[in-house]
Each structure stands twice: as structure tokens, then as C-alpha cells.
Amino acid sequence: MTHSLAILRPDDWHLHLRDGAMLNAVLPETARHFARAIIMPNLIPPVVTAADAAAYRDRIMAALPEGAAFEPLMTLYLTEQTDPADLRAAVESGLVKAVKLYPAGATTNSHGGVRDFDRVRGVLETMADLGTPLCIHGEVTTPEVDIFDREAVFIDTVLDPLRRATPGLRVVMEHITTAQGVAYARAGTDLAATITTHHLVINRNHILVGGIKPHYYCLPVAKREEHRLALREAATSGEATFFLGTDSAPHTDALKEHACGCAGCFTATNTMSILAHVFEEDGALDRLEAFTSLNGPAFYRLPTNTDRITLVKGDAVTYPSKIDTGDGTVTVFDPGFPLHWTVK
Numbered sequence: 001m002t003h004s005l006a007i008l009r010p011d012d013w014h015l016h017l018r019d020g021a022m023l024n025a026v027l028p029e030t031a032r033h034f035a036r037a038i039i040m041p042n043l044i045p046p047v048v049t050a051a052d053a054a055a056y057r058d059r060i061m062a063a064l065p066e067g068a069a070f071e072p073l074m075t076l077y078l079t080e081q082t083d084p085a086d087l088r089a090a091v092e093s094g095l096v097k098a099v100k101l102y103p104a105g106a107t108t109n110s111h112g113g114v115r116d117f118d119r120v121r122g123v124l125e126t127m128a129d130l131g132t133p134l135c136i137h138g139e140v141t142t143p144e145v146d147i148f149d150r151e152a153v154f155i156d157t158v159l160d161p162l163r164r165a166t167p168g169l170r171v172v173m174e175h176i177t178t179a180q181g182v183a184y185a186r187a188g189t190d191l192a193a194t195i196t197t198h199h200l201v202i203n204r205n206h207i208l209v210g211g212i213k214p215h216y217y218c219l220p221v222a223k224r225e226e227h228r229l230a231l232r233e234a235a236t237s238g239e240a241t242f243f244l245g246t247d248s249a250p251h252t253d254a255l256k257e258h259a260c261g262c263a264g265c266f267t268a269t270n271t272m273s274i275l276a277h278v279f280e281e282d283g284a285l286d287r288l289e290a291f292t293s294l295n296g297p298a299f300y301r302l303p304t305n306t307d308r309i310t311l312v313k314g315d316a317v318t319y320p321s322k323i324d325t326g327d328g329t330v331t332v333f334d335p336g337f338p339l340h341w342t343v344k
């Protein structure tokens, strides 16, 4: 039995850090284990220009605990007004590593997202030219489509036509939640997919059976068990297509435990413990490093980290059930099983 595992330091390829008091509270949770993270731009107002991204990066660096080494990888929120020249300069200077596409209304703070894809054609062509990944929240938002079908319908009606129309565009399917997402990602070129920690652990029963569990509600919403198993198989396969994007998305308990509760699971604190458990359960501990530390930098054409973390297995470890922020408490994701792996 393995009791200790050293892997290259992980990165998080999809993270929400927010701003202000919340940023100060959640950033140390990620910086403790992760070297870098792709920082989501869905602030209010969103990060849309290179100047916005530079200012946000400065606020993140200022919020880092003394002595912590962490590199925020900045993104721009794609709108129908995004200027290809501003984007090009931001990428060429090294500031911006990806562009984020939210279909309008798909998730928290996404009303400024894209409605008409013809209006962003120039930006997409610039990105194909630069090799800059487009990170896509892949759900249709048309009210007629059932919320559990939104990802599969998006793949057929939006993602596939978009990729065909822009040859060379490099795409990350963010936080995939379905077997269809796994199959589509696997079959494509210039295509990768992130998988969250929580979608490897919960299915839709966890949200709805025995009383509604607001802390398990996120978008895309967790699907049937067969889809969770498809995600487990993909994540633990070691295949270069799949890598970790926690989508750790803090909201205060007051806003989660609410008549119209916010979407998002906060997993920054215990992600590495949960992933070690999941990979061990599936007999794939030797492929954890590919998922958390190798496949992401390879797709983003960035060097891998050079230092290592050591995971050790022992008595059950406990994490705080909540963290305090200046805005109120945030509940840490409860995987529903005891955790025995910890980062030394």
C-alpha cells in the first residue's frame, strides 16, 4: 500500500478568487498547495480589457500572504466589444494566458457574455493565430432546454460549429460534467477539458435526496451517476486531454443558504486530499500527477513546475468546515467520506 506520494506541484486551471475581502480569505487556501491558477474574470464588473487584467493581477499579488509563491494566470472575459488588438498586446506581453467565453446568462455574473458569435469572429481568429486557448463554459442558456441537457446540446449546436468555423482555435472545455463531454473532448484536436474536484465526487442525488443541499449546487449542475463515472474514468486515465480545474467558487453561506441560492462549490482547501482519495480508490495514484501537474501546462504551452509536494496517508484528517471572510463564512466542500491523504 502506498502511504506517501511525491508529485510535481499542482496547478489549478480554473479558479474563482473574487475580489476584496473574499479574495484575501480564499487566496491563501489555493496558494498553500498550488503554484499557478487560471483566474476567472467574472467579477462585477468583469475583467474585459488588458488594463482590467493588469489591475486585478496587482490586487491578487497584494493579497498573497507574506512569503507565498503563487502565479495568477490572467484571463479576459470575452464580450462582443473585445478589441483584438488589446487582446494581442495582452497575450504578447505575457499578461493574459486565455480568454473566457460565457454564453450570456450561463452562470454567476455572465450576463455580459456573448450572444452573437459572428461579432467575436475577429477575436477568435486572433486567438487562433496566437495559439491562445479559449476557455468555454459549455452550456446553452435557451429556456426550452432542460438544465441537465444544456452541456450536451451546447456541444452539438454551439461548440462543434464554432470549432469548425475557426480552424486552429485551441479550446478548453471547462468543467465538463457529462459522458458526452468526455467523448467529444477525447475525439478532438486542439481541444482539452478541465474536470472539477466536486464533479468527481457528487451526482445529482447528492443535491436533491433527503433535503436540498445548497452547498452541492453548482453550474454546470451535477448529473446522473453514469456521468460522474465517465468523468472519473477520464480524469484517472492520465490522458493529456484531461486536467484539473477546480472551479472552486466561494459564496458566503448567507447567499448559498437562500431562497435563490448562488451556484458554486468551494474546494480550494481540501482539493488535493479529495483527489488523492479518488485516484487511490480507482487504482490510479500513479496518474494523479498527470491530471494535476503535467497535462495542464502541456496544453497551455507553459513549463511544468519544478518543485514537488508530498501527499501522505494516515489517520483521518479534518479541515475546517467553514472559513471566515470579511463578508461572512464560506463552507468548505464536504466530500461525504473521511479523508486520509494530506499534503505534508
Ligand code: OTD
Binding pocket: 016, 042, 107, 108, 137, 175, 217, 218, 219, 220, 247, 249, 250, 263, 264, 265
Ligand atoms: N460555476 N459558480 C461560479 C462559476 C462556475 O460555471 C462556473 O465556472 C461562480 O460562482 O462564479 C458555479 O457554480
Ligand code: ZN
Binding pocket: 107, 137, 138, 174, 175, 219, 220
Ligand atoms: Zn463555468
Ligand code: ZN
Binding pocket: 014, 015, 016, 040, 247, 249
Ligand atoms: Zn468557474
